[in-house]
Amino acid sequence: MADTVxxxxxxxxxxxxxxxxxxxxxxxxxxxxxxxxxxxxxxSPNFLTPGNIANITRNFSFIAIATLGITLVIITGGIDLSxxxxxxxxxxxxxxxxxxxxxxxxxxxxxxxLILAVLAGLAxxxxxxxxxxxxxxxxxLSPFVTTLGTLSIVRGLTYVATYGRxxxxxxxxKDLFIAVTAGRLFDLIPISFIxxxxxxxxxxxxxxxxxxxxxVFAIGGNESAGRLTGVPVDRVKIQVYMLCSLAxxxxxxxxxxWLGSAPANLATAYELTIIAAAVIxxxxxxxxxxxxxxxxxxxxxxxxIRNGLVLARVDPYWQQTLVGCIIVAAVLVDRLRSLRNx
Amino acid sequence: xxxxxxxxxxKEFGAIRALHDVSFSVRPGEIVGLMGDNGAGKSTLVKIxxxxxxxxxxxxxxxxxDAHIASPAEARRLGIETVYQDLxxxxxxxxxxxxxxxxxxxxxxxxxxxxxxxxxxxxxxxLFAELKSETRSDDLVKQMSGGQRQAVAIARTRLADAKLxxxxxxxxAISVRQVAEVxxxxxxxxxxxxxxxxxxxxMPDVFAVCERxxxxxxxxxxxxxxxxxxxxxxxxxxxxxxxEAA
Numbered sequence: 001m002a003d004t005v006x007x008x009x010x011x012x013x014x015x016x017x018x019x020x021x022x023x024x025x026x027x028x029x030x031x032x033x034x035x036x037x038x039x040x041x042x043x044s045p046n047f048l049t050p051g052n053i054a055n056i057t058r059n060f061s062f063i064a065i066a067t068l069g070i071t072l073v074i075i076t077g078g079i080d081l082s083x084x085x086x087x088x089x090x091x092x093x094x095x096x097x098x099x100x101x102x103x104x105x106x107x108x109x110x111x112x113x114l115i116l117a118v119l120a121g122l123a124x125x126x127x128x129x130x131x132x133x134x135x136x137x138x139x140x141l142s143p144f145v146t147t148l149g150t151l152s153i154v155r156g157l158t159y160v161a162t163y164g165r166x167x168x169x170x171x172x173x174k175d176l177f178i179a180v181t182a183g184r185l186f187d188l189i190p191i192s193f194i195x196x197x198x199x200x201x202x203x204x205x206x207x208x209x210x211x212x213x214x215x216v217f218a219i220g221g222n223e224s225a226g227r228l229t230g231v232p233v234d235r236v237k238i239q240v241y242m243l244c245s246l247a248x249x250x251x252x253x254x255x256x257x258w259l260g261s262a263p264a265n266l267a268t269a270y271e272l273t274i275i276a277a278a279v280i281x282x283x284x285x286x287x288x289x290x291x292x293x294x295x296x297x298x299x300x301x302x303x304x305i306r307n308g309l310v311l312a313r314v315d316p317y318w319q320q321t322l323v324g325c326i327i328v329a330a331v332l333v334d335r336l337r338s339l340r341n342x
Numbered sequence: 343x344x345x346x347x348x349x350x351x352x353k354e355f356g357a358i359r360a361l362h363d364v365s366f367s368v369r370p371g372e373i374v375g376l377m378g379d380n381g382a383g384k385s386t387l388v389k390i391x392x393x394x395x396x397x398x399x400x401x402x403x404x405x406x407x408d409a410h411i412a413s414p415a416e417a418r419r420l421g422i423e424t425v426y427q428d429l430x431x432x433x434x435x436x437x438x439x440x441x442x443x444x445x446x447x448x449x450x451x452x453x454x455x456x457x458x459x460x461x462x463x464x465x466x467x468x469l470f471a472e473l474k475s476e477t478r479s480d481d482l483v484k485q486m487s488g489g490q491r492q493a494v495a496i497a498r499t500r501l502a503d504a505k506l507x508x509x510x511x512x513x514x515a516i517s518v519r520q521v522a523e524v525x526x527x528x529x530x531x532x533x534x535x536x537x538x539x540x541x542x543x544x545m546p547d548v549f550a551v552c553e554r555x556x557x558x559x560x561x562x563x564x565x566x567x568x569x570x571x572x573x574x575x576x577x578x579x580x581x582x583x584x585x586e587a588a
Binding site for chain 2: 209218229231288289
């Protein structure tokens with residue numbers, strides 16, 4: 001290299017594997033995932049059958065959409081503990097509205113009741129997200145405490161709304177509801193997986209190819225720098241919490257379609273699995289790091305382990321212990337790597 | 343005509359009076375040194391001009407008309423750019439992303455607006471070449487040296503056609519060679535008709551580039567005189583309070 005007068009001959013160009021996706025925790029976890037899948041396939045002949053793959057795909061889609069949402073919040077340096085409760089309340093509202101419209105005398109076009117019911121469920125989620133976002137961005141409350149409160153408030157409302165009995169989707173649109181939530185495309189691909197792919201691509205584009213995405217990362221990296229350079233910090237934060245709740249609500253509605261009911265204890269403690277999936281996939285709770293691919297990789301890893309342990313006839317009580325070990329291992333590997341790279 | 347005028351500006355934070363009745367003006371293309379000990383009110387003054395704090399009393403005018411600078415974005419619209427003391431960089435973004443933060447270049451696809459990554463990287467590379475800084479547009483700020491980070495913060499002020507650049511300790515964290523680069527940059531800004539308010543603790547820097555020097559002590563302006571009529575010794579005496587005013 002021709003060294004100019006002001007050149008730093010000791011500053012090397014960053015190699016391609018030292019930056020971008022390949023340098024991220026997501027890439028390491030993806031490599032680990034591939035190894036685990038290979039081992040599982042060797043140990044259990046049933047693991048890579050089309051039926052089991054469809055099974056895994058459907059199961060991880062159930063938490064993956066919510067994981068996409070919470071990843072956005074985590075990138076801004078926040079956290080949302082209320083996702084599990086939001087899943088339950090959105091599903092409950094959707095079921096209640098669907099059943100309510102079945103008895104109503106108004107003539108709606110086919111599917112009309114379903115659309116209204118889903119919109120009502122999503123509006124509920126959006127309201128929860130707005131409340132979280134407003135409290136965090138405008139009132140400057142801690143995201144952990146705020147959403148711990150919302151977790152309890154929203155779960156309580158779910159019990160209140162149904163006297164603890166839960167809700168059941170009924171009415172003329174019920175079959176359509178089941179088809180668009182728990183159905184399969186061409187009798188093969190779970191429809192929830194299609195939703196997940198569409199949302200993940202939209203999230204990738206928004207994060208890496210729009211100014212809004214830059215703002216999400218900038219808030220997580222250095223919030224005050226964002227304010228000084230004219231980033232609409234409060235507005236973006238509120239939007240991020242709303243998107244997180246909407247993703248959780250949508251996910252809850254899908255789960256209720258698959259279950260055929262929305263029990264009041266739906267998705268209890270799911271927030272822990274969802275946060276775990278996001279963190280395993282490379283979202284950094286300190287903020288500033290994360291992505292759509294990582295969120296999905298984290299969900300797949302958790303589900304593959306769960307599924308593999310069942311097929312290997314390991315006592316299912318070991319699952320939780322193993323998932324916990326993976327969380328620690330994933331962040332440990334990332335820590336060792338960043339120590340080496342300085 | 344003055345570019346920027348401050349008339350009787352005061353700022354209180356609760357019981358603390360950070361600025362008391364400060365007035366001064368800056369002409370277009372003028373380089374003014376702002377000196378004072380820690381807590382003298384320099385940074386507060388910068389933050390009022392750059393739109394972060396509103397003054398408690400007094401008012402500002404910019405280019406002859408009253409200016410109510412309510413936000414950093416508004417200061418930029420007027421043509422006031424700032425290099426903050428802590429540089430205000432997001433470590434997890436690239437150099438180019440930091441330079442364009444808040445004013446990204448975009449193109450439209452239907453209702454969506456996507457980032458023009460290549461155009462922003464290319465423009466950032468031009469700015470670094472102008473600053474003679476070996477900083478790459480697509481490297482993360484996290485991996486940069488102090489001098490490179492400073493270059494990113496300064497490059498940001500060169501993005502738009504600024505009329506006034508505020509520099510809060512721009513040479514505090516950089517190498518000797520880079521200090522010389524920053525000082526020659528300030529000279530070039532003057533040639534381009536851009537005014538600079540330079541805040542610095544480093545007496546040689548201020549005496550090397552400034553035409554006028556303003557000294558602050560405990561929120562008051564204690565001196566405002568051309569550089570030729572003062573000396574580093576006098577300025578030190580004014581900063582410490584050994585000399586009351588000049």
